[in-house]
Structure formats: structure tokens, C-alpha cells
Amino acid sequence: MLAGIDLGGTQVRVALARSDGNLITSVKTKTPLLGTPQAMVDWAAAEIDKHRGREKVRSIAIGAPGPIDLKHGILVNPPNLPWRNVPLAAMLSRATGAKVHLANDADMAGLGEFHRGAGRGTRNMVYITWSTGVGGGLIIDGKLHRGAHGTAGEIGHMIIDPNGPLDNCGQRGCLEAFIGGANLARETGHSAAELFGAAAKGDKHARMVVERAARYMGLALISLTNAIDPEMFVIGGGVSRSWALVEPTIVGTLHSSPFIKPARRPRVRRARLGDRAGQVGAVEWARINQ
Ligand SMILES: [Zn+2]
Numbered sequence: 001m002l003a004g005i006d007l008g009g010t011q012v013r014v015a016l017a018r019s020d021g022n023l024i025t026s027v028k029t030k031t032p033l034l035g036t037p038q039a040m041v042d043w044a045a046a047e048i049d050k051h052r053g054r055e056k057v058r059s060i061a062i063g064a065p066g067p068i069d070l071k072h073g074i075l076v077n078p079p080n081l082p083w084r085n086v087p088l089a090a091m092l093s094r095a096t097g098a099k100v101h102l103a104n105d106a107d108m109a110g111l112g113e114f115h116r117g118a119g120r121g122t123r124n125m126v127y128i129t130w131s132t133g134v135g136g137g138l139i140i141d142g143k144l145h146r147g148a149h150g151t152a153g154e155i156g157h158m159i160i161d162p163n164g165p166l167d168n169c170g171q172r173g174c175l176e177a178f179i180g181g182a183n184l185a186r187e188t189g190h191s192a193a194e195l196f197g198a199a200a201k202g203d204k205h206a207r208m209v210v211e212r213a214a215r216y217m218g219l220a221l222i223s224l225t226n227a228i229d230p231e232m233f234v235i236g237g238g239v240s241r242s243w244a245l246v247e248p249t250i251v252g253t254l255h256s257s258p259f260i261k262p263a264r265r266p267r268v269r270r271a272r273l274g275d276r277a278g279q280v281g282a283v284e285w286a287r288i289n290q
Contacts, residue, residue, distance in 0.1 A: 004282025059290035063108030076139030109139020112281030131237035218253020236271030
């Protein structure tokens with residue numbers, strides 16, 4: 001048996017699956033209710049134990065917010081959790097007896113969409129999560145591409161304007177500084193949900209801000225297409241709920257590139273698995289690494 005865990009700042013989800021990756025059950029709770037990393041590990045181990053029946057769980061993957069020390073399975077300093085340098089893989093391995101793989105949450109969501117969501121049937125796919133921040137996961141030749149240091153796919157930190165605003169990462173003019181929900185909220189004085197809601201109702205200023213953000217996303221897709229040549233972009237995260245508002249501009253911008261000829265234009269799709277993508281991807285990662 002396999003298990004996949006999606007650890008976020010607000011929720012933690014545990015999914016149990018057969019060794020072919022087919023889900024048996026999944027449970028979730030609120031991360032802050034658990035408090036400490038050890039309490040989270042104990043809760044996850046107890047849930048796995050409760051649902052595994054007589055079967056042994058051999059492999060578990062955890063998708064967690066970066067930065068992560070992939071080699072040692074350590075959660076370094078997630079931005080939305082007060083946990084520092086937690087050896088999560090070793091802790092969960094001790095509690096369950098399983099092999100545990102700690103991975104980046106956006107990578108796991110991308111893997112989920114690739115194997116069981118919008119990206120099924122592709123070989124080269126770029127997953128982008130567009131929410132408070134902007135992250136991504138790269139699937140190249142059918143495999144998750146993590147890069148030399150495990151940090152590939154940081155799409156939000158591609159620089160699109162060297163004179164742009166300063167981002168949290170220390171760089172100036174990152175994609176995320178322009179279109180991340182937190183930065184859009186700061187810029188407009190409304191939460192991202194309010195901004196997209198107003199745009200949907202036809203508010204002119206909100207529409208302009210959303211359209212500009214979608215255009216920047218489209219420009220990022222042009223750069224990514226030139227660098228990676230994917231068959232498909234899959235866009236998930238909170239903003240993808242406003243798909244009808246952003247899709248025409250994203251696709252229109254991508255298609256406006258005279259360099260990317262129609263024959264090599266990637267498709268642009270909305271993610272299909274919603275907030276289950278992370279746990280589904282973690283199960284796949286556990287299966288691949290069992
Ligand atoms: Zn940045």
C-alpha cells in the first residue's frame with residue numbers, strides 16, 4: 001500500500017492507495033489544530049494505521065511547502081507554518097516503518113495533474129499554481145524534473161521586468177511580484193477573491209488589473225514554451241477558479257508570439273483535480289519511488 005500526504009499551512013490531507021496508485025480513502029484536518037510537527041506526524045501515522053487494514057504501507061510521499069532539503073527530507077522554513085528545520089521524512093518513517101519521501105507541494109500537484117488530471121496523456125507538461133504565490137512543477141519526457149538542487153519549476157520567480165517591484169524573494173520584477181494574489185491584494189487594497197469577484201461583475205478597474213495579470217501570465221508561458229517546449233500548460237490554484245476571466249488573455253498572449261508557430265503552440269488547460277491535486281500527486285510519487 002501507499003500513502004500520499006499534502007501538507008499545507010491551513011490543511012493537511014492523507015490519502016491511502018493500493019500499490020497501483022488507486023485511492024482507497026482520504027482524510028483531512030486543519031494543520032493549526034495539530035500544532036507541532038510531531039503531533040502532525042502522530043495524526044498522519046494514526047490515520048494510516050486506521051485505514052490500512054492488514055496491509056503494510058511501504059512508501060509514503062509528503063508534498064510540503066518549500067524550501068525543502070530533499071536529500072535529507074527536511075522542511076526548512078515554510079512561509080506559512082511556524083516550523084523550522086523539521087526532519088519530517090525521518091519522523092514519519094519512524095512512526096510508520098515506511099519509506100518516506102519529502103517533496104515540494106507544487107511538484108506533487110503537477111504530478112497529480114499529469115497522471116490523473118488535465119495533463120493525462122501528455123509527455124511534456126508544465127503545471128502552474130496561481131494563488132497567493134505562483135509556483136510550478138515541470139514534467140519532462142514523462143518524468144518530474146526537479147533540477148540539480150530540487151528547485152526547478154520556480155515559475156513565480158522568473159523576472160519579467162528588471163525595473164518592477166521588489167519581490168519577497170529579494171529579486172526585482174518577478175512574475176509573482178506582478179500577479180501573485182498577495183501582491184495583487186496589496187496593490188489594489190482588496191483581497192484577490194474580491195478583486196476577481198469585482199472583475200467578474202464588470203468593474204472596470206478590477207478588469208484592467210486582472211487582464212494585465214493574465215497578460216503577464218501569458219508572457220511567462222511564451223518564455224516557458226521557448227525554454228521547455230511543452231505540449232500543455234495546466235493552470236491550477238485559486239485564480240484558476242476565475243478561468244473564464246483569465247483564459248482568453250492568457251491564450252491570446254501566448255498566440256500573439258510570432259516566434260511560436262501554431263504547429264508548436266502548447267494547449268492551455270485549467271487544472272482538474274482542484275485541492276486534491278497535491279495528495280493525488282503525492283500518492284503517485286510514493287508509487288514511483290516505492
Ligand atoms: Zn521572486
